[in-house]
Amino acid sequence: MRLGVLDVGSNTVHLLVVDAHPGARPLPAYSHKAELRLAELLDARGAISEAGVERLVATVQEALQVAEDKGVESVLPFATSAVREASNGEEVLRRVAAETEVELQVLSGEDEARLTFLAARRWLGWSAGRLLVLDIGGGSLEIAYGLDEDPDAAVSLPLGAGRLTAGDLPGDPPEAEDVRTLRRRVRAEIAKVVSEFTRYGTPDRVVGTSKTFRQLARIAGAARSAEGLYVQRELTRKKLEEWVPRLAAMSAQERGTLPGVSEGRSRQLLAGALVAEAAMDLFGVETLEICPWALREGVILRRLDHLP
Known part of the structure; x- marks a missing residue:
């Protein structure tokens, strides 16, 4: 099956497309990256700025289109420290879900x-x-x-x-x-x-x-x-x-x-x-x-x- 991993990290939003089967090594098929550097877009309150949220939403939408174009059957979306530790992290997650239908899993x-x-x-x-x-x-x-x-x-x-x-x-x-x-x-x-x-x-x-x-x-x-x-x-x-x-x-x-x-x-x-x-x-x-x-x-x- 063809899987896509959507990684919303502190530096980049990275979609990695792989052909994967149980018991076999995942084979990379395509990689799509956008550098957002969310860790550097925090304001004085430790919140991701409005501009940063808008860029994140647009980037996730773009990644979903790429995943569809590449025939991805299932996308595994997750976010790491930049969203996890932002003071408005929950608001950002709700915004992304509402505008893209992607529910990011925030990893500890x-x-x-x-x-x-x-x-x-x-x-x-x-x-x-x-x-x-x-x-x-x-x-x-x-x-x-x-x-x-x-x-x-x-x-x-x-x-x-x-x-x-x-x-x-x-x-x-x-x-x-x-x-x-x-x-x-x-x-x-x-x-x-x-x-x-x-x-x-x-x-x-x-x-x-x-x-x-x-x-x-x-x-x-x-x-x-x-x-x-x-x-x-x-x-x-x-x-x-x-x-x-x-x-x-x-x-x-x-x-x-x-x-x-x-x-x-x-x-x-x-x-x-x-x-x-x-x-x-x-x-x-x-x-x-x-x-x-x-x-x-x-x-x-x-x-x-x-x-x-």
């Missing part, structure tokens, strides 16, 4: 972490052993650890690259003091939860998912996306530590010229790098693997698990 931060972990587990297989999975989104950082398909520990922290850029790094390039202040805050937040994971022992493999980790790995020398999903890609803490001060000295336009960095994400890359560096350091990770599957694939896999 823990749900995001668990579904992303499921995707990484299925991609890597049982032989990967105990996994530590890190995912940096636009609005939050998800961390999960476990041996099975359901992790033993899963948390979500408000340390998304888009959120931190909008709230803590206003300059372009940012002021050195702003970077130092954000670095301290990020590390303090992550340090609060480290013990929840380390008590389970040392992971056999550490995995990074999400666009942020893929871009950081690429600028650090990993293979291009054009070389395919099955090429192993890694990010070392040593390389990341070398890149952080370089990214801090660059403007968003300069970061956008780096290999693998999209113009829409270039401004967020420094904040994402600070979060990635802090997580790898505090969890004692020297090298992590890049996994091409993440939250959207986890949603698809969970749906397939429940099909008759």
Whole structure:
């Protein structure tokens, strides 16, 4: 069957169309994205602005038309931290439902972490052993650890690259003091939860998912996306530590010229790098693997698990 996953995230609204059957690997058929950066469209009250809501409604309507054009039988719509944490989130959900007939399922931060972990587990297989999975989104950082398909520990922290850029790094390039202040805050937040994971022992493999980790790995020398999903890609803490001060000295336009960095994400890359560096350091990770599957694939896999 042909499924569509409609992901209303903090950075993008992404429709992923896949051909999927129980017991088989979901095969991507089409991808449609629109960059809204909802995490950056919050007003002083923490609400998504009227303009932001109108753009969201229009984007969902466009995605539904694309899904119909591509022969999608069923759409799985969900929203993450930007809608979940907006002070007018319920109003936004009602507006989207009234104008598009799409009822977005709002995932909790823990749900995001668990579904992303499921995707990484299925991609890597049982032989990967105990996994530590890190995912940096636009609005939050998800961390999960476990041996099975359901992790033993899963948390979500408000340390998304888009959120931190909008709230803590206003300059372009940012002021050195702003970077130092954000670095301290990020590390303090992550340090609060480290013990929840380390008590389970040392992971056999550490995995990074999400666009942020893929871009950081690429600028650090990993293979291009054009070389395919099955090429192993890694990010070392040593390389990341070398890149952080370089990214801090660059403007968003300069970061956008780096290999693998999209113009829409270039401004967020420094904040994402600070979060990635802090997580790898505090969890004692020297090298992590890049996994091409993440939250959207986890949603698809969970749906397939429940099909008759």
